[in-house]
Amino acid sequence: MSIEPKSDSVGIVTPKVEHFDQPLALGSGQSLPAYDIVYETYGELNASRSNAILICHALSGTHHAAGLHSDSDRKPGWWDHCIGPGKPIDTQLFHVVSLNNLGGCAGSTGPASINPATGRPWGPEFPVIGARDWVASQARLADRLGIARWAAVIGGSLGGMQAMLWAIDLPDRIAHCVVIAAALKLSAQNLAFNEIARQAITADPDFHDGWFLEHGSAPRRGLAIARMVGHVTYLSDELMGDKFGRELRSGSLTQGGVSNAEFQVQSYLRYQGDQFADNFDANTYLLMTRALDYFDLAREFGDDAPAAFRRAAARFLVMSFSSDWRFSPARSREIVDALISAGRDVSYTEIEAAEGHDSFLLPVARYHEALGLYLKRVHRELSHAA
Numbered sequence: 001m002s003i004e005p006k007s008d009s010v011g012i013v014t015p016k017v018e019h020f021d022q023p024l025a026l027g028s029g030q031s032l033p034a035y036d037i038v039y040e041t042y043g044e045l046n047a048s049r050s051n052a053i054l055i056c057h058a059l060s061g062t063h064h065a066a067g068l069h070s071d072s073d074r075k076p077g078w079w080d081h082c083i084g085p086g087k088p089i090d091t092q093l094f095h096v097v098s099l100n101n102l103g104g105c106a107g108s109t110g111p112a113s114i115n116p117a118t119g120r121p122w123g124p125e126f127p128v129i130g131a132r133d134w135v136a137s138q139a140r141l142a143d144r145l146g147i148a149r150w151a152a153v154i155g156g157s158l159g160g161m162q163a164m165l166w167a168i169d170l171p172d173r174i175a176h177c178v179v180i181a182a183a184l185k186l187s188a189q190n191l192a193f194n195e196i197a198r199q200a201i202t203a204d205p206d207f208h209d210g211w212f213l214e215h216g217s218a219p220r221r222g223l224a225i226a227r228m229v230g231h232v233t234y235l236s237d238e239l240m241g242d243k244f245g246r247e248l249r250s251g252s253l254t255q256g257g258v259s260n261a262e263f264q265v266q267s268y269l270r271y272q273g274d275q276f277a278d279n280f281d282a283n284t285y286l287l288m289t290r291a292l293d294y295f296d297l298a299r300e301f302g303d304d305a306p307a308a309f310r311r312a313a314a315r316f317l318v319m320s321f322s323s324d325w326r327f328s329p330a331r332s333r334e335i336v337d338a339l340i341s342a343g344r345d346v347s348y349t350e351i352e353a354a355e356g357h358d359s360f361l362l363p364v365a366r367y368h369e370a371l372g373l374y375l376k377r378v379h380r381e382l383s384h385a386a
Contacts, residue, residue, distance in 0.1 A: 124210025
């Protein structure tokens with residue numbers, strides 16, 4: 001049965017692929033000889049090519065941020081509630097570009113791709129990728145698309161880290177930087193959660209030191225556990241209590257003991273883990289979490305974040321969510337304080353929301369309102385400059 005796209009949807013979209021033969025020098029000292037980047041676009045690019053917005057995805061994101069891939073597709077893009085006609089990222093005003101980062105597993109060159117030097121999947125030999133490498137590859141894509149300067153670069157979580165690097169590394173190519181639920185660097189607690197997730201994957205007997213594709217297997221159990229650990233940290237205690245409480249799915253609790261009892265939250269987490277394990281590459285998960293771990297915006301500036309931001313010319317919007325304990329509002333305020341110390345133009349809002357870190361992926365009304373109002377201001381600036 002086909003589903004008619006809603007009037008505020010970007011409709012049916014087709015992913016595009018750009019191939020690059022020029023080697024990409026990486027921060028690790030390694031080089032990627034050639035690569036593909038998969039991306040989608042929504043909305044029309046104006047005559048002056050000045051209304052383009054880049055979407056940088058988070059850990060498990062893809063290029064498919066909005067719309068549907070076919071008439072029978074039942075699952076819209078991961079940010080569909082935010083991108084489209086009349087939505088906060090309004091495709092009647094902006095041309096939106098969303099891509100799958102290098103090292104990903106949704107079509108861009110990554111560990112599951114063939115290494116041209118060996119004729120076998122890259123697997124664990126895929127080069128170490130960092131957030132700066134993603135920005136460099138995104139800039140090459142922008143060149144290919146004829147976009148000299150982004151009206152805005154927008155990202156949540158790991159995507160917000162990339163957005164900040166755009167503003168610092170390529171200040172002439174970005175007018176506005178929107179940083180949502182991100183941080184200058186990971187806390188020790190976040191590093192610990194990522195390490196637990198990686199240990200779950202690498203300890204799975206089906207991991208085979210990263211060469212699982214050659215064994216016709218996949219570390220599904222380890223990936224599922226990694227996803228369950230991560231998913232718990234993305235939600236708030238309040239949301240989990242409201243959604244599940246201590247409701248039983250099956251069995252019963254008896255005084256002094258239990259009888260095959262299973263709580264709803266246990267079933268939910270297993271489902272989330274199994275779905276993720278079916279669709280995500282384990283080596284990509286290891287690569288992405290390490291990129292998160294290694295990110296430290298101020299490291300190359302003598303641990304002086306204001307010094308880093310003094311290179312930026314963009315205006316900033318920084319957003320956080322009250323119940324986010326993975327990337328708490330305190331981390332966003334550190335970004336804001338550094339921007340103020342650097343003399344940069346910054347707006348900040350903390351959104352009251354019960355959904356935890358995942359709030360940036362959800363249709364929280366106040367969040368949508370704040371983001372939409374800011375981007376309308378961006379569009380007005382474009383109109384006045386025309």
